Every structure is written in structure tokens, then in C-alpha cells.
Amino acid sequence: MKPENKVLACVDQSRFADFVADYAVWAASRMDAPLEFLHVIDRHPEVGTSQDHSGAIGIDTQEHLLEQIAEEERARIRAEREQGRAFLNRLRERALAAGAEAVDMRQRHGELVATLVEQEQDVRLIVLGRRGASAETSGRDIGRHVEQTVRALHKPILAVTDVFKPPSACCWPLTARA
């Protein structure tokens, strides 16, 4: 199969998503490449949500517990999926309104970096926010995903800072190393 060579816009549900979308639309139209929005949903099986500290186990507790945990997870994942879909759809509309032509969207479970490594082959450019959802709570200038992504991938990455402004100049860094 021929690689798609798409522009992959990685978004989370923060205010940076719109900026990422705008830059990705710009990049895609300049490169004449299809655009895809990627939303990665973390799963946290290591987090228990139970509020039942009664500590009492009785007849068929094991079966009921398994059913209950599975059911809670199902409900949560369904809600997340639906919310994520609506969010991606809004970005897609925004991209279409901004003049993008081929816009697709995708939701994945897992970790962002691991997901990107899997998808890397079909990608020409990755666009992501310099910071994300944790920007409000952490004081870091660069989100942790950016650093991990830059280290793990071998494709061009565009890290977006703020409101879209078409780049007018380009700075080419060179090192003495071969």
C-alpha cells in the first residue's frame, strides 16, 4: 500500500486544539496533503474508582464485581468516545471552513507517543500543540508529550504555540556535527 503522506494534527481537548487545527490546515494546503485529526484517549486500568469501602464479600461477589467493573468501564469509554467524536467533528468543520479539502479524523486508545510511532509511516508532517490540557496546572513551557514525540519520531514536527499567523520567515538550524 502506498503511504498516505498526510498531515497529522494531534489534538487534545484544550484551547490549543484550535490553533493546531489552523496551522495544520495551512500546512496541508501548502503541501497539498490530506489532513487527519488524531485524538488519543488514555486508558487508566491502574486507577480504581470504587467508592465501596465496606470490605464485605458475600455470595457471588466475584462475578458481580467483574460485571460491575466491566460495565463501569464500558460506560466511561462510551462517553469518552462520544465526547471525543463531537470534539473532532467540530475541528473538522473548522478545518473545512478554513479551506481544507480532504479532512479525516481518528480516535485511538493508548498513549500518544506509542500511537504516533505506529502511525508514523503514513505521515509527512505532525502538528501538535507546544502545550496541552495540562498547561493550566503545570508550569512547564513545553508539554511532556512534545519532548517525548520529538525524541521518538523521525518525521518533521510542527509545534504550535499560539493563535494562527501564517509564517513569513524560516530559520534553518545547522550544527557542526555531520
Added chain:
Amino acid sequence: MSSIRQDWFSNIRNDLLSGVVVALALIPEALAFSIIAGVDPRVGLYAAFSMATVIAFTGGRPGMISAATGAMALLMVTLVKDHGLQYLFAATVLTGLLQILMGWLGFAKLMRFVSRSVITGFANALAIVIFLAQLPELTHVPWTVYTLTAGGLAIIYLFPYVTKAVPSPLVAIVVLTALTVALGLHVPTVGDKGQLPDSLPVFLLPDVPLNLHTLQIIFPVSLAMAVVGLLESMMTATLIDDFTDTPSNKRRECMGQGVANIVTGCIGGMAGCAMIGQSVINVKSGGRGRLSTLTAGVVLLILVVFLGPWVAQIPMAALVAVMIMVSIGTFNWNSFRHLREHPKSSSAVMLATVAVVVATDNLALGVLTGVLLSGFFFAHKVGQILRVRSMTEDEGRVRVYTVTGQVFFASAERFIAAFDFKEVIDKVRIDVSRAHFWDITAVSALDKVILKFRREATEVEVIGLNEASATMVDKFAVHDKDGAEDLLTSH
């Protein structure tokens, strides 16, 4: 780094809370089975503390609870009675060493031979054994004990309808203790059962002569304990895997159990392993990470060391009620409800496992029985898959037997019986290219058939023996050669 954070600190609040809830369920089991094993409650409580604390770091299944268990205690009764406490500590250390060795050799992989029915039987047997261990506290006692036990059970199961924020076993223990003290009831209390810890445990090597005689005494006990400990730990780990939909490192768990037992033996505790009931309580209370196990161990020690005088006042009836709860929660009630619907062989395996454990108090023997029995049933069933058809050729001079299916020790007799040796015929051709010869029994059965025909002056030709015997993997070792898959599936 990220996995350390994930294992330890991703669920802090719930892990701490559930650890406290679990600690309360550990104390009764440690106490009850120290008494069964014939040692001071101190030995069981130190063991519960050290097993839980060490396994929190060394185990391969975050969120699983290990401590002093009934399954292990039942195996050490005779050793303690005949040789005393120091030999128990030595046996506990040896158990740990054996578990590390077995873990290293891949014990976890053997678990695939333990069928669903055996696992269910194991859990049921464990529940019955835990329940039976409570009976001594319920015989030849004043009627107030029965009232207190019933009251305790009522609180445990009804209090959650009032609030689920407080562990109902704790409420039961506190209420019953307060009642006994306030009313001045004369019922057996924990203090009557022997010495409780009055200090933190200290590190001491077991005081036994290091010679062959000692090894002869402790080795059989240690071996049984090592096997039972790993079995219960593997089964519990699988249960937690299912609950949390996450994998565990079974090999690390085996070796971790070993390390935990070595440490436990060296601080004056009895051997322990993972516990099904308490692990279920942990998951139910929201515990998922290593922190929950560590909290359970540490809280348990704090409770018994610093609240020792209070713990001594707890009536045994309250602990019996908690253990009956653990027993009910460990038992697989569905397996009895569906006894008739399940295949007879599965039910027989489950019941045999339970029966052997209850008769011998040795869970290892029960599992061995179950595994052997399921092996027999399987061999019998597969032995049915054998067809021999025959047809004459060449105007009645030649008869061709076509064999399809599995020929091995369980079907060899049926294989021989399928041939008609009385038939008067020139030549017999046996086509085994679509059969599998699994063992020496199959080959010698074929030899026998050939010989019998020769005696009748019938010429015998065998077709496709190479293909058929390719399945005798240990002889031809095709299993590790290219094309083994094709050989096994093509004909």
C-alpha cells in the same frame, strides 16, 4: 520510571483506603490460622505484615494481597507439633528458596495444565477449609458466642446498606468488642489464644542445626508449602488480571513470593502466599496498585503493635464472623448451581479436587488429583477420535484398512480390535497416512497387528507410516523443525 509511578502512585487515595480495609480482613485470618497451626498469634501477624510489605515491592501483580494464609498453615501443623517453632521458621525460609527456584524454572507456565474445573475446585476447597477452621471456635462454647457470631455476620452484611464509607467488618469487630467489655461477657478473646506482638519484629536467622537431618524434616513440608503457595498466588493473580483487564508478571510473582517467604521466616513469621478473598476485597474497595498491598501490611502492624491491648479484648466470635464472610466470598457458588449442566467430567474433576483437599488438608494433593483426572478424561475423549474403515480390492485378494484419527495409549486397544484377523485373504494394506501415532504404545499396537496377520499367512503392507509417526515429536523432534505445522495439520 513511568511504570514505577504507574504501579505505585497512580491511585494513591483509593490504594490507601482499600489497604486499610484489607488490613482488617488480614488480622482474623492470621490469628485464626496461627491458632490452627499451633503457634502464637504473634507468628501469624508478623507473617501477614512481612508477606504483604515485601510482596508489595517484589510481586508481579500490583494490587494482589499476600499474607499468612490458611492454605499454608494447614501444611505446617505436624511440623510445629513435632519439632517446634524454629523448624517452622527454617521451613519458611526453605519454602522461599524453593519458590525462587521454581519461579526461575518457569512454574508459572505449568499453570496451563491446571484446568478451569481444578481452579474452581481449589477455590471451593479453600473456602470450605477456611470455614472448617472456624468450627473449633464454635464448639463447646457458651451460647453467647453464637449470638455474637450471628450479630457480627448481620453487621457485616447489613451495615453496607447504611454506609459503604466504613468497612463493615471493622464495625462488627468494634461493636462486638465494646459489647463484650461493657456487658462483661465471658467469651474467648484473642488475648486467650496466646502472645500478641508487643514490639516490631526483629531480624533473626532460624535457630536450627544446619545439617541433613534438619533438611529431611523440613524439606517435605517446604516443598508442599512452596507448591501450594505458588498455586494460590497464580490463581489469585489470574483473578486480579481479569478484574483489572491488565496483565501481570507471573514469573516475577513466583520469585517475589519466594523473597517474601525468606524475609518472613527470618523475622519470626510463618509461610504465607496470596489470598483470594482478601484480594477480592482489595479490588472491590478500589485498590489497584502496589501501595494498597504495602498499606495493608503496615496498617496491620500498627494496629496490632500499638493497639495490642485492645486487640486482645476482641472476642473470637467477631473474628469467626469475618472469616465466615471471607469463606463465603471465596466459594464459587455458581459451580454448584451449574453442577448438573456442566459436562460430567468437569464436575467430577472439581468435586474430586474439593474432596481430596478436605480429606487431606493439603491443597497440593487436591490440585494434583484434579490435574491427573482432567488428563485422564481428556485422553479418554481424544481416544474416541479414531476410525478404521476397510474395503476389498483386486477381486477380493486385498483388503485395504484406512485409519483416521488419534492412536495412542488410550486408543491402542480399539485400534487393534478394528482389524479382522480371521478373514481369509492374500494381502492386507493398512493406510495410516491420515492417522496420528502419538507414542510407543501406538507403534507397538501396529507391530502387533502386522504380526497377527503374518501368522495367518497374510501379507501386510503399511502405507504412510512416516507421516503418521511424525507426530511422535519427542522421537523425530519435528516440533522445532521447519514445516512441523504442515506435518501436523496436512494429513
